[in-house]
Amino acid sequence: MKVPGELNPGSRILLGPGPSDCHPRVLRAMSTPLLGHLDPEFLSLMEDVQAMLRAVFQTDSKMTLPISGTGSAAMEAAVANLIEPGEVAVVGVHGVFGGRIAAMVERAGGRAVKVEAPWGSPLDPEDIERALKGDGAGAKLVAAVHAETSTGVLQPLAPLARLAQQHGALFLADTVTSLGGHPVDLKGWHVDVAFSGSQKCLGVPPGIAPLTFNERAMEVVSKRKEPCRSWYLDLGMIGSYWGTERVYHHTAPITMIYALYEGLRVVLEEGLESRWERHRENHVALVAGLEAMGFQMNVEREGERLWTLNAVTVPNGIDEAKVRKHLLEQHGIEIGGGLGPLKGKIWRIGLMGYSSQRHNVFAVLAALEEALHEQGRKQSPGAGVAAALESYRG
Amino acid sequence: MKVPGELNPGSRILLGPGPSDCHPRVLRAMSTPLLGHLDPEFLSLMEDVQAMLRAVFQTDSKMTLPISGTGSAAMEAAVANLIEPGEVAVVGVHGVFGGRIAAMVERAGGRAVKVEAPWGSPLDPEDIERALKGDGAGAKLVAAVHAETSTGVLQPLAPLARLAQQHGALFLADTVTSLGGHPVDLKGWHVDVAFSGSQKCLGVPPGIAPLTFNERAMEVVSKRKEPCRSWYLDLGMIGSYWGTERVYHHTAPITMIYALYEGLRVVLEEGLESRWERHRENHVALVAGLEAMGFQMNVEREGERLWTLNAVTVPNGIDEAKVRKHLLEQHGIEIGGGLGPLKGKIWRIGLMGYSSQRHNVFAVLAALEEALHEQGRKQSPGAGVAAALESYRG
Numbered sequence: 001m002k003v004p005g006e007l008n009p010g011s012r013i014l015l016g017p018g019p020s021d022c023h024p025r026v027l028r029a030m031s032t033p034l035l036g037h038l039d040p041e042f043l044s045l046m047e048d049v050q051a052m053l054r055a056v057f058q059t060d061s062k063m064t065l066p067i068s069g070t071g072s073a074a075m076e077a078a079v080a081n082l083i084e085p086g087e088v089a090v091v092g093v094h095g096v097f098g099g100r101i102a103a104m105v106e107r108a109g110g111r112a113v114k115v116e117a118p119w120g121s122p123l124d125p126e127d128i129e130r131a132l133k134g135d136g137a138g139a140k141l142v143a144a145v146h147a148e149t150s151t152g153v154l155q156p157l158a159p160l161a162r163l164a165q166q167h168g169a170l171f172l173a174d175t176v177t178s179l180g181g182h183p184v185d186l187k188g189w190h191v192d193v194a195f196s197g198s199q200k201c202l203g204v205p206p207g208i209a210p211l212t213f214n215e216r217a218m219e220v221v222s223k224r225k226e227p228c229r230s231w232y233l234d235l236g237m238i239g240s241y242w243g244t245e246r247v248y249h250h251t252a253p254i255t256m257i258y259a260l261y262e263g264l265r266v267v268l269e270e271g272l273e274s275r276w277e278r279h280r281e282n283h284v285a286l287v288a289g290l291e292a293m294g295f296q297m298n299v300e301r302e303g304e305r306l307w308t309l310n311a312v313t314v315p316n317g318i319d320e321a322k323v324r325k326h327l328l329e330q331h332g333i334e335i336g337g338g339l340g341p342l343k344g345k346i347w348r349i350g351l352m353g354y355s356s357q358r359h360n361v362f363a364v365l366a367a368l369e370e371a372l373h374e375q376g377r378k379q380s381p382g383a384g385v386a387a388a389l390e391s392y393r394g
Numbered sequence: 395m396k397v398p399g400e401l402n403p404g405s406r407i408l409l410g411p412g413p414s415d416c417h418p419r420v421l422r423a424m425s426t427p428l429l430g431h432l433d434p435e436f437l438s439l440m441e442d443v444q445a446m447l448r449a450v451f452q453t454d455s456k457m458t459l460p461i462s463g464t465g466s467a468a469m470e471a472a473v474a475n476l477i478e479p480g481e482v483a484v485v486g487v488h489g490v491f492g493g494r495i496a497a498m499v500e501r502a503g504g505r506a507v508k509v510e511a512p513w514g515s516p517l518d519p520e521d522i523e524r525a526l527k528g529d530g531a532g533a534k535l536v537a538a539v540h541a542e543t544s545t546g547v548l549q550p551l552a553p554l555a556r557l558a559q560q561h562g563a564l565f566l567a568d569t570v571t572s573l574g575g576h577p578v579d580l581k582g583w584h585v586d587v588a589f590s591g592s593q594k595c596l597g598v599p600p601g602i603a604p605l606t607f608n609e610r611a612m613e614v615v616s617k618r619k620e621p622c623r624s625w626y627l628d629l630g631m632i633g634s635y636w637g638t639e640r641v642y643h644h645t646a647p648i649t650m651i652y653a654l655y656e657g658l659r660v661v662l663e664e665g666l667e668s669r670w671e672r673h674r675e676n677h678v679a680l681v682a683g684l685e686a687m688g689f690q691m692n693v694e695r696e697g698e699r700l701w702t703l704n705a706v707t708v709p710n711g712i713d714e715a716k717v718r719k720h721l722l723e724q725h726g727i728e729i730g731g732g733l734g735p736l737k738g739k740i741w742r743i744g745l746m747g748y749s750s751q752r753h754n755v756f757a758v759l760a761a762l763e764e765a766l767h768e769q770g771r772k773q774s775p776g777a778g779v780a781a782a783l784e785s786y787r788g
Binding site: 006010031039070201206254255 | 400403405433442462474494501602623625626642645650659663733
């Protein structure tokens with residue numbers, strides 16, 4: 001066959017729902033030659049990665065490690081290790097990713113009792129409680145998405161974790177689009193199990209996914225009657241490699257772990273509080289700009305909006321795909337469209353990790369103005385950028 | 395917490411069972427900034443990767459793609475998409491990886507009928523046939539490992555594939571340690587399903603794993619009564635993203651796909667035949683050297699030995715772990731120990747991908763001599779290297 005040409009992708013600013021732009025130090029780390037996966041130097045690197053993950057998750061759980069796959073692999077590792085055939089999980093569904101957790105509960109042989117909320121609002125703890133007393137009575141697990149990438153909603157976790165505990169269930173949180181961008185305090189909120197992705201607010205490429213189980217959750221895992229339905233995601237065996245025994249399970253993805261190592265160093269050097277504040281500040285400026293341009297946010301109340309993923313309603317009469325195409329082709333800026341029932345109705349503008357920067361806020365506001373002008377929408381020139389500038393001035 | 399220091403691993407020559415050394419072009423490709431996973435440029439890159447994988451596998455199967463995980467993830471994707479609860483698979487077990495396939499058949503709810511051979515010999519097709527007529531009658535699947543990384547045995551696949559076809563079963567091959575180092579001719583051998591890894595003979599880091607299903611196998615998948623037990627590895631959904639519909643399933647591991655793209659370009663630029671010949675030639679020279687030094691190979695007959703993974707019996711009275719430690723600490727050379735029943739009894743010397751080079755053959759032979767000398771073993775100085783040099787002269 002004719003061998004394809006050299007790798008030469010166009011330059012991008014990734015402001016979609018993920019991946020976000022990698023930190024340059026992370027990219028550089030990935031060209032480091034490999035160590036073997038049982039090399040003493042690599043084992044020591046693994047311990048450092050685990051310690052840094054614990055710091056970022058704000059947990060002291062021993063079983064904190066990266067899964068060798070993307071965020072969905074960690075999601076399935078969480079569900080498939082906890083749920084056995086016939087068991088019940090109460091799952092909050094107010095977007096694509098809650099629905100995905102429910103689907104994985106079914107794949108594990110369990111029954112998912114879905115508690116829904118509109119795609120743009122958080123879950124109501126009373127609805128979760130009703131489920132735990134009703135159709136979901138005796139549930140082993142309550143699960144919810146902290147940051148719904150499909151809708152832009154931030155879900156307070158502590159009240160749900162409390163309900164789970166009251167009903168003798170474990171609490172599982174999806175922190176894919178929050179970890180490293182929003183406060184995540186697993187220990188303080190009594191979250192038993194959580195997972196995340198690398199390609200959102202940690203500034204690392206997709207392909208490695210943080211996961212943590214506390215002791216309460218590991219006790220449940222150790223008491224399983226049947227083995228986990230996935231060999232690859234079996235936490236007992238994965239834990240033997242990441243724990244002290246160092247028993248070979250599968251070959252660790254060395255380069256992705258280098259990338260995570262460097263990404264976590266960058267996060268901790270910046271400091272968690274400063275990093276959250278940077279994400280908040282850029283989000284507030286972007287929203288100020290968008291509102292000054294006449295846009296409406298998909299999530300009504302500011303306190304319920306993600307800082308990391310901004311869902312904007314597409315105005316009537318605008319061809320939303322054409323706008324995204326303009327941004328990509330004219331400026332190399334990627335933003336996302338809607339998923340499921342929100343398809344065609346919203347744009348999703350991510351400000352995550354290394355992508356959450358002032359100049360990106362200015363650039364996307366100006367590029368949006370240009371793209372809408374192309375479709376005949378008139379507005380006061382530069383209004384979005386002006387409002388963002390004012391927001392930064394405070 | 396105190397942030398760990400900069401990423402600064404020691405220099406290594408990876409001659410173990412994998413990962414092998416990456417090609418420098420692959421390492422460089424990994425520092426390329428990301429594209430989004432639905433970016434038109436990335437979609438075109440995916441098509442090129444698929445075309446190159448078909449060329450390397452020697453197949454024209456449409457469903458040829460990389461799984462977002464390591465070789466074990468692709469192994470489980472193969473098994474979990476084919477086997478439904480209660481179904482039977484006849485699995486050749488003559489090393490760790492055949493045993494792993496059997497374990498995955500059980501996780502999928504199936505029954506594995508194991509056909510064994512000594513750990514150092516290939517499977518006997520007559521034993522497979524006996525199983526297909528006996529305990530494994532009605533089997534949906536026959537599976538075997540082409541290149542057993544745990545023993546160094548090369549398994550001829552065509553006779554087994556023929557038997558599977560005669561008994562109405564699909565044939566699945568593990569080509570993790572052969573693809574790119576030994577001839578692999580899926581179409582010519584009538585292999586229905588195969589998977590591989592990136593970190594052996596393709597010169598790419600671990601974390602992305604080639605998988606291919608032919609039409610006969612996909613028809614079986616499409617007729618499943620129950621969904622695949624793993625959501626993450628569900629080939630129907632993964633195929634919708636890699637196929638023409640481009641439906642989002644999980645975020646593709648962009649950088650690992652860059653790496654695979656570059657690795658496959660390197661493979662095809664060298665040419666499959668030249669690449670196999672390089673692996674053969676270096677293997678023959680290494681064995682000549684080892685035998686001149688008085689070592690015995692774990693696999694008796696040359697025709698049954700892998701070119702990519704050389705299993706050498708540890709001589710009596712030698713502390714094998716101390717030898718490996720010497721190589722690693724004094725020379726940065728990694729070789730592997732034995733697994734399972736071969737633990738402590740063999741070394742595994744990999745010559746795979748970019749690691750399969752003449753200077754590595756010389757280096758490991760000389761370093762072995764030094765390590766054995768340290769343990770008091772006397773031999774004619776330089777005998778191993780001399781025999782290797784002669785082998786290259788032909």
